[in-house]
Amino acid sequence: MYDGDDEVINKVIAEYPDYKGEKLFWSLKNQEAPFYVKNIEKQQSVSVITYIYKGEEDSFSIPFIDDASVQNAIISAVVASKLGLSAEDIDKRMTQLEPVAMRLEVKVGQHGCTLINDSYNSDINSLDIALDFMNRRPDHRGRRHTLILSDIYQSGQAPEALYKEVSDLARKRGVVKFIGIGPELCKQHDVIQISEKFFFPNVEEFIASEVFASLRDEVILLKGARQFGFDQLTELLVQKVHETTL
Known part of the structure; x- marks a missing residue:
């Protein structure tokens, strides 16, 4: 079948x-x-x-x-x-089907951002599902959509063809800002046909950049292979809720 x-x-x-x-x-x-x-x-x-x-x-x-x-x-x-x-x-x-828990986590971020965290793996099929989820999720504030993506490993495709497909999917799903992390994405920066785009060899350099500091009022999809350490980004971007015990 x-x-x-x-x-x-x-x-x-x-x-x-x-x-x-x-x-x-x-x-x-x-x-x-x-x-x-x-x-x-x-x-x-x-x-x-x-x-x-x-x-x-x-x-x-x-x-x-x-x-x-x-x-x-x-x-x-x-x-x-x-x-x-x-x-x-x-x-x-x-008609009796009920939703199952998804690996996609939606969290309130800092500076008016919403985070959609799918930073457990990175492949082209799960990327399309996550982009579709972000695109269909209601946002009455009309915030722009940002994709933060790591290199995709073991796709079986040539890098240029792979990241052209990534670019096409992102544009189709309404992404207006693209942040690529990883050496291969840095090499393929010309293939990504999104006007507002930034590339960094690793998470640490992204965190230290003005691009990271300027994230405001955006719906952000975090999609990264585990070895890139995207959990650091989630920790820094999520809105902290402090509890005080008297």
Whole structure:
């Protein structure tokens, strides 16, 4: 079972023409797919997914609108359909889904900032999920969005292609200020097509900079590989709450 719209997966599968097992895949583009996702309608807090399976058109709703939840729901629906659950049962159970605790931490920052902390790993897929989360999160104060990102390791992509994809994702998700930390990002600074951008070889030099001192009234996504020590940034940027015992 796989995503029929993923070019890499399709390329790998094509390398094994003698495979005799069933190929169950879903697609938003290929109407001939075993599980064709005809439409995804995102409302205020609900997504309605319309699909065609075995020639029958049905739909289900989930109480989420983020891309990761929609993708997970589609995968679950494919499995459930294959196992014989009816479209009615799938819809009934999907509407009962409840949010699970995410690794994304939202904290009140200093100087009018809000911090979204995802500084536990750094890869292109989780970056897109975190950017989508930041972009969809309501902010009635209209603050600008800032991404602080470390080098991404073990992506399997050439650095220039990787960071061009990072740049495209960030722009698509409304990032207007980019702060890159790490030697590779410093080398690829021209690839990042965001007008307000800054680069530092390590966290320590960023903390000592005027760029760090000038962070004000921003929604900041912290996304870094563990070895870059982004916990230092979180500690310095989060608003301290002091308690006094009398």
